[in-house]
Amino acid sequence: MIHKLLRENFMILHLKAKDKKGVLEELSNACYERGFIDNPEELFRTLMEREKVITTGIGRNVALPHARTDVVKRLHLIFAKSDTGVDCDSLDGKPVYLFFLFIGPNKENKEYIKILAEISRLVRIEQVRKTLLESKTEEDVFRIIKENEKLPE
Numbered sequence: 001m002i003h004k005l006l007r008e009n010f011m012i013l014h015l016k017a018k019d020k021k022g023v024l025e026e027l028s029n030a031c032y033e034r035g036f037i038d039n040p041e042e043l044f045r046t047l048m049e050r051e052k053v054i055t056t057g058i059g060r061n062v063a064l065p066h067a068r069t070d071v072v073k074r075l076h077l078i079f080a081k082s083d084t085g086v087d088c089d090s091l092d093g094k095p096v097y098l099f100f101l102f103i104g105p106n107k108e109n110k111e112y113i114k115i116l117a118e119i120s121r122l123v124r125i126e127q128v129r130k131t132l133l134e135s136k137t138e139e140d141v142f143r144i145i146k147e148n149e150k151l152p153e
Helices: 022-034 041-053 110-123 128-133 137-148
Strands: 057-059 066-068 076-086 095-102
Touching: 022 076, 022 095, 076 128, 095 110, 095 128, 095 137, 110 128, 110 137, 128 137
Parallel strands: 066 095
Antiparallel strands: 076 095
16 A cells, blocks of 8 residues: 555655755645645645644654645655755654655545554564665665555555
């Protein structure tokens, strides 16, 4: 399921932003540019509000910014990678290099929770994180996710 959401053109292999706010803004704009949403400012505001509740920097150099919002009609996932690392107030205090932006409509619940759990499971695997950090192409990222996910097709 994750690999189906994570199509090749839904990846950013070299984020430009250097701080958490900038990353969330860049990801929100990417959602707009790809036609997922009509209002990037609303998504950005929603993601920033979510960050105020608790950081989505889950540790191990990974952040999982996510939100349910009415600005989207269906589930979307963007993988992004920072070359330099970003301070995202992570639970372990380490910089974030791997970002999984996951958004869905407010009415979506069961599938949303399943996918969040699967992403969390995947990034706990050291070899998955290591190979994602070393990945050079969108095809590499797509293959790594597909080979390691457990959700059914």
